[in-house]
Amino acid sequence: MGAGIAGLRTAMLLEKAGHQVTVFEARDRVGGRMQTVEMGDGYYEAGGEWIDADHHRVIRLLREFGVAPEKSSQWPGLVVYQGEFATENQIWPDAALDADLVHEAAEALITKQRRGEDIGEDQPLGAWLDSICKSERGRWWVEAFTRSDEGEDTSQVSLLGWLESYAHYLDREDGVMSLYRITGGGGKLCERMAAKLQDLRLNSPIQHVSDQGEVIDKNGSTHLFDRVVFALPAGCLEKVLDVESQISLKPQEGSFVSYDLSWVFHLPSVKMARSVKLVLQFKNAWWRDKNWSGRMLGDLAFQQTWEIGRGNLNALGVYVCGAEAIQLMEQPNPVDVVLKSITQVHPEARESFISGAVHDWVSDEFAGGAFPYYPVKCAPSMDKPLPNPSPDLGRESKINSTRFKPYGRIHFAGDWACDWMGFIEGALESAERVVEEIKNAGE
Numbered sequence: 001m002g003a004g005i006a007g008l009r010t011a012m013l014l015e016k017a018g019h020q021v022t023v024f025e026a027r028d029r030v031g032g033r034m035q036t037v038e039m040g041d042g043y044y045e046a047g048g049e050w051i052d053a054d055h056h057r058v059i060r061l062l063r064e065f066g067v068a069p070e071k072s073s074q075w076p077g078l079v080v081y082q083g084e085f086a087t088e089n090q091i092w093p094d095a096a097l098d099a100d101l102v103h104e105a106a107e108a109l110i111t112k113q114r115r116g117e118d119i120g121e122d123q124p125l126g127a128w129l130d131s132i133c134k135s136e137r138g139r140w141w142v143e144a145f146t147r148s149d150e151g152e153d154t155s156q157v158s159l160l161g162w163l164e165s166y167a168h169y170l171d172r173e174d175g176v177m178s179l180y181r182i183t184g185g186g187g188k189l190c191e192r193m194a195a196k197l198q199d200l201r202l203n204s205p206i207q208h209v210s211d212q213g214e215v216i217d218k219n220g221s222t223h224l225f226d227r228v229v230f231a232l233p234a235g236c237l238e239k240v241l242d243v244e245s246q247i248s249l250k251p252q253e254g255s256f257v258s259y260d261l262s263w264v265f266h267l268p269s270v271k272m273a274r275s276v277k278l279v280l281q282f283k284n285a286w287w288r289d290k291n292w293s294g295r296m297l298g299d300l301a302f303q304q305t306w307e308i309g310r311g312n313l314n315a316l317g318v319y320v321c322g323a324e325a326i327q328l329m330e331q332p333n334p335v336d337v338v339l340k341s342i343t344q345v346h347p348e349a350r351e352s353f354i355s356g357a358v359h360d361w362v363s364d365e366f367a368g369g370a371f372p373y374y375p376v377k378c379a380p381s382m383d384k385p386l387p388n389p390s391p392d393l394g395r396e397s398k399i400n401s402t403r404f405k406p407y408g409r410i411h412f413a414g415d416w417a418c419d420w421m422g423f424i425e426g427a428l429e430s431a432e433r434v435v436e437e438i439k440n441a442g443e
């Protein structure tokens with residue numbers, strides 16, 4: 001169920017292993033949160049876009065389809081705070097100091113945790129950052145780059161959950177992050193994957209699935225399968241999972257989706273980040289004339305920009321996360337709001353502007369948010385040691401199969417049921433795990 005990249009990869013691998021597979025997809029397209037949109041003479045990614053150099057599964061998948069990843073790094077970008085400019089590699093000294101202090105404090109906690117020492121109670125990452133940063137500008141800078149990674153305000157994110165991801169960053173080389181994009185577009189890659197499948201049903205939202213392998217489709221018809229792979233986003237879990245009444249799913253308070261998954265995964269809740277992407281098309285790539293890549297982090301309405309247009313499309317992407325994303329979506333014309341704020345720092349944007357598009361993943365009923373993160377007191381690292389450095393710099397070799405167990409005949413895939421949580425790589429990792437589970441189930 002679900003023809004995002006996790007479901008598609010699972011289906012591909014199961015068919016390869018000789019299984020008969022039916023994929024039910026709610027939308028009229030495949031790809032889920034990977035969507036390549038054509039605009040002007042080119043295209044852009046409305047959802048998942050960047051691939052890290054150690055996302056080995058994505059790179060291998062591309063190779064299977066005969067393409068190499070497209071090198072696309074736009075680092076270092078501009079940084080603008082209260083009208084003053086810096087760059088990511090030459091940030092203001094007070095901001096650099098706070099970033100260093102946060103890094104050292106995180107490293108110290110991770111080292112302690114790996115030694116089995118007590119690192120105290122979980123708390124909101126934001127509160128912990130407040131206690132470390134020395135300057136207002138430094139605190140803003142740390143928030144800006146952390147929020148762009150998490151897709152959410154740090155006040156919402158668990159310190160321990162964040163440390164788990166940070167532990168992996170410590171073990172990586174410089175320049176690994178966001179080095180590539182998917183050649184031809186991620187959504188297009190999903191279409192190519194789908195073309196290989198025997199039985200894919202679009203416009204087929206599943207209403208219920210039971211641990212006995214029953215799947216109820218939109219017409220109320222019941223289909224019985226040996227195994228069901230639940231490859232929906234965490235934000236859609238509660239809508240379709242039919243569980244025994246004594247097991248409670250606990251949507252949590254707040255305006256965004258959250259479920260208690262602990263009963264299945266021995267994991268507490270994940271939440272879906274509130275992130276929206278906007279795309280602004282321009283007549284010309286005026287940022288290149290300024291010898292600038294288009295990447296910028298700022299304290300204005302845009303939060304983050306980068307060159308999103310591919311092919312011959314001149315376009316900037318705008319990424320807005322957390323509470324500001326919700327506020328922006330409440331505006332009558334969100335594109336105009338971000339254009340105004342970009343024009344404040346780059347006046348040439350207004351003259352060159354053609355049109356804009358909004359991709360609001362938070363109100364998308366088949367996504368429920370952009371990608372998953374751990375809220376406070378819900379990180380798995382509360383119960384287990386943080387990952388140790390791995391010699392290949394990636395987490396490819398390690399699939400933590402004990403964390404995500406099947407529930408009856410239901411197996412769980414998706415970017416929330418994996419170690420690379422929130423990444424395309426994680427969705428592929430989960431697909432590989434599920435296929436192993438089904439092979440080992442021996443039916």
Ligand SMILES: Cc1cc2nc3c(=O)[nH]c(=O)nc-3n(C[C@H](O)[C@H](O)[C@H](O)COP(=O)(O)OP(=O)(O)OC[C@H]3O[C@@H](n4cnc5c(N)ncnc54)[C@H](O)[C@@H]3O)c2cc1C
Nearest residue numbers: 002004005006026032033048049050205206414415423424
């Ligand atoms: C704005 C944004 C930016 C991102 N940036 C990056 C990035 O730079 N790098 C990166 O690695 N990742 C990024 N991601 C995350 C990445 O896109 C996801 O991790 C990945 O696409 C998840 O794949 P999936 O198959 O697990 O889930 P999905 O793609 O969400 O697929 C789930 C599928 O299930 C379908 N579905 C839902 N409900 C039902 C139902 N009831 N019945 C049947 N089908 C249903 C959905 O329509 C969907 O097709 C980003 C995501 C967003 C939204």
